Amino acid sequence: MRRPAFYIDTTACTGCKACQAACKDKNDLSPGLSWRKVNEIEGGNWNTTNGVVTEKPFGYYLSISCNHCENAPCIDACPTTALHRNHDGIVVIDPLLCMGCDYCQWTCPYGALQIDPTRGIMTKCDACIDYLYEGKNPACVDACPMRVLEFGYFDTFVARKGTTSGIFPLPDPKLTSPGLVIKPHKDSSAANESNAMVNNTEIY
Amino acid sequence: MHNYFSLLFFTFTSQAAIGVILAHVVLSGTGSIPGDEDSMVRMRHLITIMLIASLATAFLHLGKPFRAVYALNNIMKSPLSMEIASLSVLLAVSLAYSWFSHRGVINYFTSTLPVLAVIAAILLLLTMTAVYYLPSVPSWHTARTPLAFVLTTISAGTAIAAIMLKESEVRQASLLLAVSVSAAILLAAVTLTAKMGTSTGRAILTGLQTVTSLMAFVLIFSRFFLTEMNKSRHMTVITGVLVLISGILARWLFFLSYDNIIL
Numbered sequence: 001m002r003r004p005a006f007y008i009d010t011t012a013c014t015g016c017k018a019c020q021a022a023c024k025d026k027n028d029l030s031p032g033l034s035w036r037k038v039n040e041i042e043g044g045n046w047n048t049t050n051g052v053v054t055e056k057p058f059g060y061y062l063s064i065s066c067n068h069c070e071n072a073p074c075i076d077a078c079p080t081t082a083l084h085r086n087h088d089g090i091v092v093i094d095p096l097l098c099m100g101c102d103y104c105q106w107t108c109p110y111g112a113l114q115i116d117p118t119r120g121i122m123t124k125c126d127a128c129i130d131y132l133y134e135g136k137n138p139a140c141v142d143a144c145p146m147r148v149l150e151f152g153y154f155d156t157f158v159a160r161k162g163t164t165s166g167i168f169p170l171p172d173p174k175l176t177s178p179g180l181v182i183k184p185h186k187d188s189s190a191a192n193e194s195n196a197m198v199n200n201t202e203i204y
Numbered sequence: 205m206h207n208y209f210s211l212l213f214f215t216f217t218s219q220a221a222i223g224v225i226l227a228h229v230v231l232s233g234t235g236s237i238p239g240d241e242d243s244m245v246r247m248r249h250l251i252t253i254m255l256i257a258s259l260a261t262a263f264l265h266l267g268k269p270f271r272a273v274y275a276l277n278n279i280m281k282s283p284l285s286m287e288i289a290s291l292s293v294l295l296a297v298s299l300a301y302s303w304f305s306h307r308g309v310i311n312y313f314t315s316t317l318p319v320l321a322v323i324a325a326i327l328l329l330l331t332m333t334a335v336y337y338l339p340s341v342p343s344w345h346t347a348r349t350p351l352a353f354v355l356t357t358i359s360a361g362t363a364i365a366a367i368m369l370k371e372s373e374v375r376q377a378s379l380l381l382a383v384s385v386s387a388a389i390l391l392a393a394v395t396l397t398a399k400m401g402t403s404t405g406r407a408i409l410t411g412l413q414t415v416t417s418l419m420a421f422v423l424i425f426s427r428f429f430l431t432e433m434n435k436s437r438h439m440t441v442i443t444g445v446l447v448l449i450s451g452i453l454a455r456w457l458f459f460l461s462y463d464n465i466i467l
Contacts, residue, residue, distance in 0.1 A: 073340065076282060078278060078282060079274075079278050081274075097274055098267075099268045099275065100268050103282075103284050108340060109340040117267075120268045122267075175340070
C-alpha cells in the first residue's frame with residue numbers, strides 16, 4: 001500500500017491560515033477543534049561583530065494535520081479499533097465505535113487527534129476522503145494561495161522534493177514514520193532540536 | 205485537556221487495591237494473621253469495593269460510556285484494552301473471593317483465588333504501566349513511571365492494610381518475614397528510582413513517593429512492633445491517612461508533569 005502524504009514548503013508559506021480555515025469550514029468544526037493548524041515558529045539570536053551587537057531574528061510557519069503515519073501509534077493504542085487505516089492508507093475513525101477515552105490523543109506526537117466535547121468522541125483529519133474519491137484535493141490544499149501545500153504519495157514526494165519529514169517543532173520522524181515531506185526553512189533546526197519556540201499554542 | 209481527576213482516582217485506587225491484595229496475601233501466606241479473621245474478610249470486601257469504584261470511574265470518564273463494551277476489541281495490541289481486561293478479571297476474582305469469604309466456603313477452588321488475584325493484580329500493574337509509558341510523552345517515557353506505580357502500590361496498599369488491621373493480633377515473627385519481603389522490594393525500587401531523572405519536578409516526585417513508602421513501613425513496624433505505638437490506634441490511622449494523602453499528591457504531580465511533544 002502506498003503511503004499518502006502531505007508536502008509543505010516552509011520557505012514560502014506566509015502563515016495566512018487559509019488551509020486551517022478551509023478545513024474548519026469543510027468539516028464544520030466547532031470552536032476549539034482544528035484538524036489542521038498553522039504553527040508560528042519564532043527564534044533568533046544576537047551577533048557581535050567588532051563590538052557591535054546586531055539581532056538576527058527569524059520566523060517561519062508550519063501547517064500540520066494528521067500525517068497518516070506508517071507506524072501510527074494511535075491505531076495500536078485504540079482499544080475499540082475505532083481508529084484504523086482504510087484501503088487507501090488513510091487513518092480514519094469509526095464514529096460509531098469510538099468511546100471517547102482520549103487515549104489516542106496522548107499517543108499522537110502531532111496533536112492530530114482532538115476530542116469533540118459535544119459528541120463525546122475523538123475527531124481527526126481524514127484527508128477529505130470524500131473529495132479524494134471525487135478526484136479532488138483535500139480542502140486545505142486547494143485553499144492555499146501560495147500553493148505550498150500538496151497532497152499525494154510519500155514516495156513521489158521523496159523523489160521530487162527530498163526526504164525531510166521533521167523539523168522543529170516536530171518530533172523525530174522515526175517515531176511514527178509520518179506521511180509528510182517538508183522543504184525546510186533555512187533557519188529551521190532538526191526535529192527535537194529546539195532553536196526557537198512555537199508562538200501560538202492555542203487552538204481556535 | 206484531559207480529565208486528570210478521574211484518572212488520578214482510577215490509577216491511585218487501582219494501585220492501592222493491588223497493594224492491599226499483596227499485603228493480604230503476604231500476611232495470610234506467612235501466617236501473620238489468619239485469613240479467616242474478621243479484619244481480613246473486611247479487607248477482601250474493601251478490595252472489591254475499591255476495584256468496583258475504579259472500574260466505574262474508568263467508564264464514567266469516557267465520552268460514550270455505553271460503548272465501553274467495545275473496549276476489548278484491540279486486546280492484542282492496545283495497552284488500554286489489556287488494562288481493562290486485567291481489571292475486569294481481578295474484579296471478578298475479588299468478587300468471588302469476597303462472596304465465598306462471606307459465606308464461609310473453604311474448598312480447593314477458594315484456595316486458588318488468592319493466587320489468581322495476585323496474578324491478575326500484577327498483570328494490571330504491568331498493563332497500567334504500559335498505558336502511561338508513551339514515547340510521545342517524554343516525562344512519562346522513563347523508568348520512573350513503573351517505579352512510581354510500584355511505590356504507590358506498596359505505600360498505599362500497606363497503609364490501608366495497616367488501618368484495616370489496627371484491631372488485629374499478629375504473630376510477630378512471621379510478620380517480620382512479611383515486612384522484610386516487602387521492604388526488600390521497596391528498597392530495590394527506591395535504589396532504581398534514585399538513578400532516575402534529574403529535573404526538579406521529578407526529583408520532588410521521586411522524593412515524595414520514597415518518603416511515603418518509607419512512612420508506610422514505619423507505620424506497619426510501629427503498629428505491630430513498638431509497644432507504646434501499638435497502643436495508639438489513632439496514630440495508625442493518622443499516619444496511614446498521611447501516607448495516602450502524600451500518595452495522592454505524588455500522583456497529582458505525575459499528571460501535572462504531562463508534557464506531550466505535540467504541537
